[in-house]
Amino acid sequence: MPIFQRELSFRIARRACATCLMAVGLTSKLSAAEVEFNDSFLKMEGAPVDLKYFEKGSAAPPGTYSVDLYLNNVLIKRQEITFSADASGQAKPVLSLGLFKELGLNVGKAQQDGLIAADAKDELPFDVSTQIAGAAVDFDVTNLALQVSIPQAYVQRYSRGYVDPSVWDEGITAFYSDYQANFNRNTNQGTKSDYHNLNLRNGFNIAGWRFRNESALTGGTGTKSEFKSNRTYLERDVRRLKGKFSLGELYTPGEIFDSVRFRGAQIASDLGMLPDNEVGYAPVIRGIAETNATVEVRQNGYVIYSASVPPGAFEFTDIYPSGSNGDLQIKIIEADGRVREYQQSYAYQPVMTRRGNLRYSVTAGEYRSTDQPSPSFTQGTAVYGVTDNLTGYGGALLAQDYRAVNLGAGVNSSIGGISFDVTSSESKTLNGRTNKGH
Template structure:
């Protein structure tokens, strides 16, 4: 007996369930399908005594599928290109072969023009015309794998267009559908003690409107506390559009200049520049990771250029935030940690680009102009232009200019790829005229990045900058114009940034160092973070130390230590874990915490935490937390108590999307996302986002798609009921940046019935006979026990069953549906009818 893996073949709506049970029944008989092109005659003696006759003429030809349309994954020279509907037709010998249209070859990167020039394709051939691959070129071939519905096309490399790795044809880019949305993040915390209370709240909104290729965006926030009151701030409002021909985007409104060469500044105006995501394997940008240590249940607030861009509640111990979306590509981040007792600690997180390097022949450009918008009162107009060009495989040249009425700056630099790493060096010269007089000077910047392969040590960013006393950035020039006395701002003299990560044993060691000195005796800022995390079997642990100092703010130096341990509870695979962590500082403060966390359901969408602790100032404490990832939002809450009082915080994040199908609530969106429709079917989840489910109208929002890249949206078939069947469970989308793409998964809803057939009240219907409804739609195939499993039929009707040149008809009337059953059984008689022509 030969055993073959049981598979269910996916098909388009044109075929319904034709082949749903054909291969499995052959498996039960121990038969192996021959390769296409080799005829075989099935031995009926394999059938058990009492089985009916056999009608498997298509499979006797070596075919693994029946004629019809199938949604298949198309591979070109072993690389997946797309999913496409391909027609499979029988030839004169009865072999079922795929019909490959010329347009499909053109779309996946075959050099059709070269084939036509060499006469291998007749001139004027329509894109819908099927072509014979074996006649195109020596070595060209097609192979079909039925179990995975994969179509493998092999084309000589001479006839394949050369594209860079990661390239996606711009013709596939989708600007999406008109939509209006808002992405929100809301947090609230309350501290009560000694007869007093304090509240803090934050609401961040990222709203947008799409129409065609136009993107209208607004970022705003509402924050406040019981001490300071409320403050609403609109960070920026702008409109943007992508231009494939320019490999870039144009924007207008409240924007930030790029920060790879000059300091990023906020302004009102317009700019145009390269969008790296449009480039194959281009850099997708750099976002910093913020690390720190909380001494209690605290709120961490991240600010950039004076605006709150992120806020979240964290438990005691070391924390790491890696989902920040800075507004500009430069500009240090100010981190504020508000402890449960109201204490606020601050430190600065450096944020800048890695060394300026591009590939040979690659050009990046940016042109911006408008009115400067800083925290001061001055609003000078300015113009900025930058350019980066790959001179050779190892050398990159770059530079730019900034110009305003009383300010001018020019930059010139070079980047080089060396054996010891990527290095860039540039010099910026500035000339500034203020009420204090005219100043001019230079700033030298050195950037370095390297991964040492023998040790796997990664220098993610090493930077050094030195500025002379007369050098001014554009923002410093504006500040000095507003405040000639120099109060309220500091001019940077030198700055060093080092970030190193090192795999060590089964864990990872990281080191971050930042040191900045200032002119005019304004002191210096220093930040050092060192940590190690690892695991032993299922036990994980980490150690970290942090030192911060900013003499310019008259703050005392602070050094903190943190140790944490996490141990699984129960059997392997359980999600419950016990943990303990300790935080202490050189000033004598300490905080000890222990507890249990885990998930309360198999889908891991509901999490909990129970904790107890002790600190020097707060004494004993205890708390509970709960989080819930719903299809429409992410919710979390925490409550704790110590001898001085209580702390409560709650947060919610999600989205509201208005589109052509109505209003859909969803989880946080990110920049680019999809609206999925499964018509009138609720509760369908996506395989790549298990907590995302369709609502009562059949819509769901799938967040965080990659722009200009192939994204697969996959429906989880197990999330549909027995009365629903998705005819195609995977879709490919290629959204442009900021697009809201919409895709539809066709679904059929109906009854699933197994008919136990008898032919003319006595005999059996042949094995392999095919069934069709009254409209000619294929329903299924009869098995070797004269049984027919069909889906989506009406409560009353007729079914035609055909084999060879014969047919019979089933007349049926079903009882009321029992939805508790996977399928219902019905005894029926198939009455033989007149001879017909077999439908192909």
């Protein structure tokens, strides 16, 4: 090799070694001190740029920015957000509790679990990452997007089948008639026997009121035709109470006491005003996801519910199991492929309802029967979901010389659905004797 080539190779090697030493020294210096940016390398026009916030790890300097707000990777809204420097010098978004409510934070659930103070003000700043385990807020400066991650258990959810009362329709003014006719003729050795029947269901709607009549016309050979009205009543929705008010000839509910025909007034809950998942009963499915996971709920080997959840606790209250029993299998499929499974028992009695749901009725009127006395009476019943697996119910019936009280409960347990109730009654006979029983 020529001499100048050897010298050149030596110089390159020596410079490379010097570069390595400089890198080692720079690494040692960075580990002992904070990063500093030299703004001399920036070509700036106008006012100089303050780089200290980037040195602290901030994505943007303090100020107000119009950003897209995402909750669990779902775009919710666009809004101007103020970024201010905290005690450590990092610029962080200033988010209020009211804003988290708008994004979908279930504040009531968080307060119930003791994560948020009951007297917390909506307008005050709120750090969701320190208040709720698993929650986080990240700012993507490239896309001007603020990513908010909140465990599914604390996200406000609308039940499947939910329809906002503001779009409910009371119907148009109209009259209708529904009929069913039946005619029979039997002939036997020259003798004819006829029978006819006409069932009618008539009604009309006007100004939110609904008039209904159920009647029948029956007759036949050797029998005088007779027209009888079974029920005639007027009713109207009561949206605030999720029920309806009725007046006329009606029947009492039969969940707790025997259903009887009466003439009077009644206000009772209307199941048609409830979302689909609140009509029946099903257990609440709870668990914890370690990553962005998929959760499957199976019954008898069939998938009846599937949902994607963010990291943290999740809670499903809107599943539709089939039948009145059948254990549920829950499978959590993590983002890295890990799978965890567990089982939850499921069995219930017809009187049971979900936690927080209320079914009620209040009746006052006169008992109607063709061959018995018609005393006046007042009756009230209620069914309430106390917990996810416990339903309480009861009622009271007061009439002339008679009263009865009922109290019971329904339980979803590992050994099956169980319900039990006790009715205590007291009556007086015509001769003044008092009878009591349970």
